[in-house]
Structures are given as C-alpha cells and as structure tokens.
Amino acid sequence: MTVxxxxxxxxxxxxxxxxxxxxxxxxxxxxxxxxxxxQSADLGEIPPNAGLALLRPRAVVDPTALRLFVQGGGxxxxxxxxxxxxxxxxxxxxxxxxxxxxxxxxxxxxxxTLPLPSSGVFVGVDAVVTNHPTAILGPDGLSPAATFPDGTxxxxxxxxxxxxxxxxxxxxxxxxxxxxxxxxxxxxxGIGAWLAADGRPVIVxxxxxxxxxxxxxxxxxxxxxxxxxxPLTGGGPAPGTAWIIGLASLAGLLTLAxxxxxxxxxxxxxRRPAGDDARVAVQxxxxxxxxxxxxxxxxxx
Numbered sequence: 435m436t437v438x439x440x441x442x443x444x445x446x447x448x449x450x451x452x453x454x455x456x457x458x459x460x461x462x463x464x465x466x467x468x469x470x471x472x473q474s475a476d477l478g479e480i481p482p483n484a485g486l487a488l489l490r491p492r493a494v495v496d497p498t499a500l501r502l503f504v505q506g507g508g509x510x511x512x513x514x515x516x517x518x519x520x521x522x523x524x525x526x527x528x529x530x531x532x533x534x535x536x537x538x539x540x541x542x543x544x545x546x547t548l549p550l551p552s553s554g555v556f557v558g559v560d561a562v563v564t565n566h567p568t569a570i571l572g573p574d575g576l577s578p579a580a581t582f583p584d585g586t587x588x589x590x591x592x593x594x595x596x597x598x599x600x601x602x603x604x605x606x607x608x609x610x611x612x613x614x615x616x617x618x619x620x621x622x623x624g625i626g627a628w629l630a631a632d633g634r635p636v637i638v639x640x641x642x643x644x645x646x647x648x649x650x651x652x653x654x655x656x657x658x659x660x661x662x663x664x665p666l667t668g669g670g671p672a673p674g675t676a677w678i679i680g681l682a683s684l685a686g687l688l689t690l691a692x693x694x695x696x697x698x699x700x701x702x703x704x705r706r707p708a709g710d711d712a713r714v715a716v717q718x719x720x721x722x723x724x725x726x727x728x729x730x731x732x733x734x735x
Contacts, residue, residue, distance in 0.1 A: 451610055452609065452610050452611040453606075453609045453610070453611065454471075454609060454610055454640070455471060455487075455489060455608045455609055455610070455638050455640065456471060456610060457610045457613050458608050458610075458613060458622050458623075458626065458638065459471040459638050461619075461622075461623055461626070462623070462626040462627075462630065462636060465623070465626075465627070467626065467627070467630035467636055468630070468633075468634075468635040468636065469626065469630065469635075469636040469637075469638065470635075470636070470637060470638070471638045471639075471640070472637055472638070472639050472640075472641070473639075473640065473641040474639070474641045474642045474643075474644070475637055475639050475641075475642075475643055475644070475645075476644050476645035477496070477499050477500065477503055477643055477644065477645035477646065478645035478646055479645065480503070480508075480637060480645075481634075481635055482503070482506050482507055482508060483507045483508060483632075483634055484508055484509075484634055484635045484636070484637060485508070485509045485510075485511075485628075485629025485630055485631075485634045485635070485636040485637070486503070486508060486509070486510045486511070486629075486636075486637050486639065486643075487510075487511040487513070487608070487625075487626075487629060487636065487637070487638040487639065488510065488511060488512050488513065488522065488639050488643065489513045489605040489608060489638065489639065489640045490513065490514065490515055490518075490519060490605045490640070491512050491513075491514060491519050491522035491523075491643070492516075492518035492519050492521075492522070493641060493642040493643060494521065494522040494642075494643045495642065495643060495644045495645075496644075496645070496646060497521050497522050497524065497525035498525060499645065499646050500522065500525055500643065501525040501526065501594070503597070504526075504594045504595065504597035504598070504599055505594055505595030505596065505597060506595065506596060506597065507595075507596040507597050508597045509597055509598045509599075509600075509628070509629050509631075509634065510597070510598075510599050510600070511600050511601075511602075511625060511629060512526075512528075512599065512600070512601040512602075513601075513602055513604065513605035513607065513608060514530055514568055514570060514601065514602075514603060514605070515530075515566045515568050515603070515604060515605050515606075516530055516566075516568060517530055523570070523601060526592055526594065526599050526601065527572065527573045528570055528571065528572050528573075528590060528601050529570075529571050530568050530569065530570060530571070530603065531568070531569035531570070531571045531586070531587075532569055532586075533546070533567040533568055533569050533582065533586065533603065534567075534569055534581065534582025534583065534584045534585065534586025534588070535582060535583060535584040535586075536548050536567065536582050536583050536584075537583070545563050545564070545565060546563070546564050546567045547561050547562075547563055547616065548561060548562050548563070548564055548567070548580075548582060548583075548588065549561045549583065550562060550580050550617070550621070551579070551580055554579060554591060555579075555591070555600065555621070555624045555625050555628050556579070556580060556621065556624070557624065558617075558620055558624070559617035559620050559621045559624065560616075560617055561616050561617055562607055562615075562616055562617050562618050562621050563612065563615045563616045563618060564603075564604040564606065564607060565604065565606035565612055566604050566605065566606050567582075567588075567603060567604055568603035568604060569582070569586045569587055569588065569603055570587050570588060570589060570590055570601050570602060570603045571587055572587060572590050572592075576590075576592075578590050579591040579600075580602070588602060588603050589601065589602035589603070590602075600625065600628070607621060607622060608622050608638075
C-alpha cells in the first residue's frame with residue numbers, strides 16, 4: 435500500500451476488518467505455525483510454553499498470573515497503546531508514556547515513521563509506521579530494545595525466569611490496515627516467528643485474559659547451570675550467585691584438604707615397616723625364661 439493509499443483509507447474509512455489481526459494470524463498459519471486469533475482466553479487453559487500476543491492488554495484480569503506464566507516458560511508480546519494497559523505492564527516493571535518525536539508519514543500527523551535497530555526480532559526491518567505510537571518506560575539501569583529517534587523507549591525485550599517478554603508501544607502494527615506499510619509486515623511476521631519458536635502454539639488475543647496460574651516449577655538444570663556460569667562468560671549473575679559459587683568452591687577445597695590430611699595419615703599410621711615384626715619377635719624370644727635377655731634368677735639361701 436502506498437503512503438497516499440493509506441492516508442486515504444484512514445481519512446475516508448477502511449473496509450470491514452481493517453482493525454483486526456486476521457491477516458497476521460493467517461500468515462503465521464501459512465508459515466506452518468500453530469496460530470489462532472481469540473477474542474478471550476483463560477490463562478489456566480493455555481499451554482505453559484505457549485506464545486501469547488496481547489494486543490492492547492488492558493483486559494488482563496490478573497497481571498500477577500501473567501507474570502507467573504512467563505516465569506514458567508511462556509512468551510508474551512505486550513502491544514500497548516495507553517495508560518489503560520499499565521496494570522499489565524506493571525507486572526514487568528514497565529509503563530506507558532508520551533511518545534517520542536519521529537518523522538510523520540507524508541502529511542498525516544497520526545502516522546509516524548520509526549526506524550528500528552537491525553537486531554533480534556527487528557532484523558531486516560528498516561522502519562515501521564505507527565498509528566498509535568506510545569512510549570514504553572522501563573526500569574532504570576536497563577536498555578530498551580528500540581527507541582524513538584529522540585531516544586524515548588519504544589520497545590523492551592526482557593527475560594524472566596524461563597520465559598520472555600517483548601513489550602512495544604503500538605498494537606496497530608499488527609492490524610490489517612497497517613500490515614502492508616513500510617516494514618510492518620516483516621516486523622509482525624518476525625515477532626510471530628519468535629512467539630512460535632520451538633513449536634510453541636501462538637494465541638493472538640484482542641480481548642479479556644482471565645484465569646489463574648500456578649507458581650512456576652523450579653528452574654531447570656540447564657537454567658541453573660547457565661546462571662552459575664554467567665560470571666565466567668561475561669553475563670551478569672543473578673543476585674547471590676557470586677556468593678553461592680564462592681561458598682561452593684571454598685567447601686570443595688576444605689573437603690579435599692580434610693581428605694588429604696585424614697585418610698592418607700590414617701593409612702600411614704596403621705602401617706609399620708616390614709622389619710618391625712621380626713624385631714619384636716626376636717625381642718620376645720630373647721626375653722623368655724632362660725633366654726639371653728631374661729633377668730637373672732633370684733638366689734635362694
């Protein structure tokens with residue numbers, strides 16, 4: 435779709451279904467992914483490793499349950515557009531804010547052209563066109579995955595437990611009307627492939643998310659090993675990891691030292707030179723009554 439065609443569609447009205455993600459879901463299915471579009475979903479009935487795309491996540495009944503879903507291994511896209519989405523974002527220490535400055539598309543003030551970094555899910559996407567641009571503000575000390583040209587955060591990629599979260603500031607990137615514009619199609623399909631990685635089923639939700647989630651299972655052996663090795667590979671350890679590694683190493687050294695001192699010493703103490711047995715036997719034989727080393731007999735008067 436050309437810039438003029440998109441502007442005309444926005445101004446004069448678009449065909450039915452223009453604001454649905456049906457074309458995106460159909461493209462994921464054609465690519466071989468198990469994808470479906472739902473108007474509502476129960477979190478308790480969604481597979482624990484599923485990919486979940488929440489377009490305007492203002493109807494998440496229990497944000498804590500959503501966080502537990504991610505911790506247990508789920509992948510979630512949060513495409514937010516305003517303060518009504520903040521409760522869901524807050525579960526991941528995110529919130530919406532005023533959009534940053536960006537060039538407009540043609541003369542239409544509601545359409546902003548947003549350049550993206552060529553990394554992660556944005557590989558191959560030079561720029562997208564947003565219709566409801568929103569800043570996504572995150573925790574201090576972390577860097578966003580993408581920003582507006584003025585540096586305002588636009589998207590975040592976060593790892594939590596066994597799962598991942600991708601949050602960005604515009605759900606209209608995934609609707610039928612905006613799909614053909616600029617790099618929107620490539621971005622949406624790349625995010626869909628990320629959600630569906632490793633054979634995950636994908637649910638695109640444009641409505642209420644209800645239900646509860648049980649506490650996540652303990653971290654896998656692989657996750658624990660990765661966490662322990664993070665300091666050795668340049669990654670940041672989880673809180674307390676350095677202390678655990680240090681104490682474990684100290685305990686191992688102490689164990690080896692005790693084994694070296696106790697067991698070899700005990701074996702050496704219990705072994706006598708081969709000549710000792712012969713010497714003892716000779717001494718006993720010499721000390722027998724009448725032997726050369728026996729004491730002289732007492733004289734009787």
